[in-house]
Amino acid sequence: MSDSPAGRLQALFEGHRLTPTQRRIAHCMVRRAADAPFLSSVELAELAGVSQPSVTRFAVALGFDGYPALRRHLREVAPPERPAAAAGQDAGHNEYQQAVLAEIENLRHLAGLLADPAPVERAGRLLAGSRPLLVLGLRAASSQARGFAYFAAKVHPDVRLLDEGGSMLTDRIDAAVRAGATALLCFALPRHPREVVEALEYARAAGLTVVTVAESAFAPVAAHSDLLIPAAVGTGLAFDTACAPMLLGRVLLEAMADELPDAQARLEQFDAKAAERGLFVE
Numbered sequence: 001m002s003d004s005p006a007g008r009l010q011a012l013f014e015g016h017r018l019t020p021t022q023r024r025i026a027h028c029m030v031r032r033a034a035d036a037p038f039l040s041s042v043e044l045a046e047l048a049g050v051s052q053p054s055v056t057r058f059a060v061a062l063g064f065d066g067y068p069a070l071r072r073h074l075r076e077v078a079p080p081e082r083p084a085a086a087a088g089q090d091a092g093h094n095e096y097q098q099a100v101l102a103e104i105e106n107l108r109h110l111a112g113l114l115a116d117p118a119p120v121e122r123a124g125r126l127l128a129g130s131r132p133l134l135v136l137g138l139r140a141a142s143s144q145a146r147g148f149a150y151f152a153a154k155v156h157p158d159v160r161l162l163d164e165g166g167s168m169l170t171d172r173i174d175a176a177v178r179a180g181a182t183a184l185l186c187f188a189l190p191r192h193p194r195e196v197v198e199a200l201e202y203a204r205a206a207g208l209t210v211v212t213v214a215e216s217a218f219a220p221v222a223a224h225s226d227l228l229i230p231a232a233v234g235t236g237l238a239f240d241t242a243c244a245p246m247l248l249g250r251v252l253l254e255a256m257a258d259e260l261p262d263a264q265a266r267l268e269q270f271d272a273k274a275a276e277r278g279l280f281v282e
Helices: 005-013 020-031 041-048 052-061 067-076 095-113 118-128 139-152 168-179 194-205 220-224 243-258 263-277
Strands: 133-136 159-162 183-188 209-214 227-230
Touching (some): 005 020, 020 052, 118 227, 118 243, 133 194, 139 183, 159 168, 183 220, 209 243
């Protein structure tokens, strides 16, 4: 991704201490990397759901005199012509179609990210090597965590799901560490519960390596993650959509299974048992 528009934008933003509002602007620009050099400050503010002065302060925080200077810099590294997918591409589509098209774009962005498989392969090794393996996801991210844990248990010998907060959360992390856990996989989606951030901070202090799936590299959990792989969420409907994070979870399952020598045997054993019990309707 380092040679893509999104990769260059992310590299520009990394290393700067950004406020939550500024992280939101950065995330929006990464998602709309092809359009970003052509957006006015008003257009960007509307897309990010922030005020126009916030966009100006964001540009200054990055070291530019103002937003026009930031936009000039982006145009130097952007394609010379505005792509067809620029503003106005949704003309003729209703809000439901626009939400689907936005998710398709999120999946294209994820496909571009996966052109470099090294982060996912590293994550697969970390997850496969942890016995037990902790999988964390609270509130909006709980369904992602449960889905991953359900399938992971088919190939991994000891998967422990953390999908409820409260004082027991740190107790369960402690118990897993005592049992030999070395890694924790976290699904972190907006809005980010404070408990998730605190749990990741605690897990790392306990010696766990944290692998995180979040909506962007600027999510609040980034500072408490050893390896963060971004997968954008859709924001066009009343409630966010998370097709890309779900697919990334399945990709991580595949990478983990590739690192488990008995994964195929476990799957075949499960299928045999399921057939004996008549578990599934043909």
